[in-house]
Amino acid sequence: MESARIDLPQGTLDLLILKTVALEPQHGWAISERVQQISSGVLHIQQGSLYPALHRLERRGWVKARWGTSENNRRAKFYELTGRGRKQLEAEESDWLRLTAAVAQVLGAS
């Protein structure tokens, strides 16, 4: 089962994080669970690499962080999408769709 997982292609982690927090503010652990859940366990995210990515996105102003209370009543850091983050997400999403469509087309043509 472990071998069935795919390592995340370079640069897609940001996209996944943005997509995940687009629905509602989330803390880091929830983001990692959510990504794994949605991708049905196929994508393997080294949990540690999530946090540098979050901090990088925060620095770029695409997400903003604030401390809140988690579902089990503990203090947690929540990340939410900013306006600029939303635009970035749209752009990256459409880029991704065009890329995968093109790749699929090439693969299907052979």
Place this chain on the structure above:
Amino acid sequence: MLSDLANRCRALFRRRAVEAELDDELRFHREREIEKHLRAGRTHQQAVRLTRLAFGGLDQVKESCREARGVEPIETLLRDLAFGLRMLRGNPGFSVIAVLTLAIGIGANTALFSVVNGVLLKPLPFPHPEQLVGLHESKPNFATGSISYPNFRDWQQANRTFSAIAITRGTGYSLTGRGDAEQLRALAVSSDFFSLLGVKPLLGRSFARGEDEIGAAPSVLVSEAFWRRKLGAAPDVLGQSLTLDGKDFTILGVVPASFGLQRYRISHADLYVPIGLWDNPLLPNRAAGLGIHGIGRLAPGVTLAQARADMERVTRNLAAAYPEADKGIGATLVPLKDEVVGEVRPLLLLLLSAVGFVLLIACVNVANLLLARSTGRAGEFAVRTALGASRGRLVRQLLTESVLLAAAGGGLGVLMAAWGTRAALGALPAALPRADEVGLDARVLLFTLAVSLAAGVLFGLVPALRISRASWHQTLKEGGRGASGARHRAQNAFVVVEMATALVLLIGAGLMIRSLGKLWGVDPGFRPDQVLTASIALPPAMMAANADAVRGAWRVVDDRLTVVPGLVCSSLSWGAVPLASEDDLLFWIEGRPRPANENEMSWALRYIVEPGYLQTLRIPLLRGRFFDTHDGERSVPVAVVDELFAKQFFGDRDPLHQRINFNPGVNFADRAEIVGVVGHTKQWGLDADDRHTLRAQVYLPFMQLPDAAMALTARNAQVMMRFAPGAPVAEANVRRALAGISSEHEIYRAQAMTEIVSESLAARRFSMILLGCFALLALTLASIGIYGVTSYLVGQKTHEIGVRIALGARRIDVLRLVLGEGVRTAILGAAVGVLAALGLTRLMSGLLYGVSSTDPLTFARVVLVLISVTVAACYLPARRAMGIDPTLALRRE
């Protein structure tokens, strides 16, 4: 963008808070993960293990987060600094030695650079100084001769490339009617002088055009210092008059104290008078050489070459118009800055490079210390490497430490320099032009900063690279001893560099010392000891008196001087003074064809003296007789010449009873008969006299000065006095004696002749002392270096030496082993140094006298000194090695 900045700042300044937040965030994550696994029914241990696997190394994650926040470089720097400070504090002995070594090196560099900056780099303190040139008449055998007043006026009229030109002549006045009579230093200038230099009077105005003509109404500008000292800084001095040499001069203005160039012909004066008022009957004479020199300001956009071409045209036309006086006369133009500081430039650059070498040695020494210290730290760095620190990270840490050291050294160095510069300049005020402009300014501090940083990187880089290159598992296996072989090679290379550098400096200093020694041994042609020279001015009333009255007054002075305690003999003098002031005349030998114009006449130095002169200066009489009291104003005009004059103009023939014709109109007498030949005195200095073209000397009797000239001497004549051995050479005694005649006789500017001789070598001595200090410093640092390395070596080889002793080696063998290593290194360093010196000392040959830049004696002596010092430095550790107890040494392993 702003939020990013805020974030970075927050991360930087509230580091602790940010770190805590990061901890909280990551802890929350791990707790949730563990909870998840527990809920899935795993044991606590399993849950923790799975969490750690999924999460990865906590420290790496944290480091990546910090990096992601983008404050990494600054923060790392701060951490490195903090760590470096801790390291340095933890090892105070090392830190103190390193900082002191660097402080000396950087301090010496800062001090010298502040001198170079003040003297050579700073522009002259006038607006658009690059337009200023020094102006002189070029004469057939003299490039920078004086400009005659009529020629100046024609140059002024005819040139097309200058916005203005002006002339100056130093002179003096005796001030009466305002307290005690006082002799004042004055500068006679033409009217454009101040406006040309961009100097605005503090009060009043400067001279207007025409006020500098011969016969204009007497006017004067006073210096700010004089105005404050003598005139009480009164604002209403304008229009008042000053009585100078018995004549009333109207005060036009006050010249600010900031004006003037130290040690140059426009240095600070008390008074500035129009050149036309300078009371010399020869002023209107086109051929007279009266010590007048010029300054010009090039018109905007004009190059020096264009101005030279222009003046070529002007002087050619003048030579055509006045062949008698101006044939062969051209104009010499020198950029003013070159004229002011050109002479000391090579010297200062030599010293700057010498002091650079000292810093190099200091750096190498500290690098050596760092290398030695790395023994203890090899383990530390191996552990850090094993834990994942990159090589770059380690090098950066080490460089931060060395730059910290250099910064501390630099800070201390600046303090040392501030003190040292003042001390050096205070001790040798006469040696340097523009010395008053030397100081620490922004440029000097910037230089120090750059030097400190460069030094830090220089001495830090090699040890840092070497340590970080060491393979960490090897080091850990060896138990922290590290790659000792490689380090030892590096230390040896360092010592070779130090020795070679020290040798170059020692040879440079040695050559300077030999030169100075040779110069001190040079016979100036007279005996300066126990001789005092001074200027004497007769009372102002005498300045309008006739020649006979003046002659009488001087005879009274001569008589009076005999009561000065300890005075053996004396002579008035009105021409050149050896090593101090110059005067010359044009002549032709009677019986030879009369030259068509003045430029075909011969030149000689002129000394106008009394019978006691020869005895006073102890100049040997070679033939005939010297003057006696019978050579008075009513007897036959006589002259005495020096041996060079005799040889140059008479060859093997007898000069006695030959007659010399003097250039009519320019000189005072018409002709004189040669009655004696005396030894040559070195007018142009102990070193420069041989190279000078004008060396032949003529002596004329003071009392035979023609009337017009005699009247002028009332203003000031020189007096030379010899005192008995052991008697005080005191100006005060002379002053007291003169006061016996009248309170208006003045004596001023007294100076011992030995002082004049010594001053003529001041620049040389200054550089020799400095170079000597630098060389000693270099030698000390280098011997500390070799001592350190040898001590280290003995420490390393304790085991080996113990084994040798146990196997029966004698103490002398041990000594030979240790000394041999040190001496081998020293010899290698000396060999490299000799080669370098052979190349480098050639550059200083212009500063040497009587010794070749590759003088074998100096080289041999210095090599010997170096090797002796090395042996001495190695002896202490060698003795330690001899005392090694084999059982202890072997047990220690």
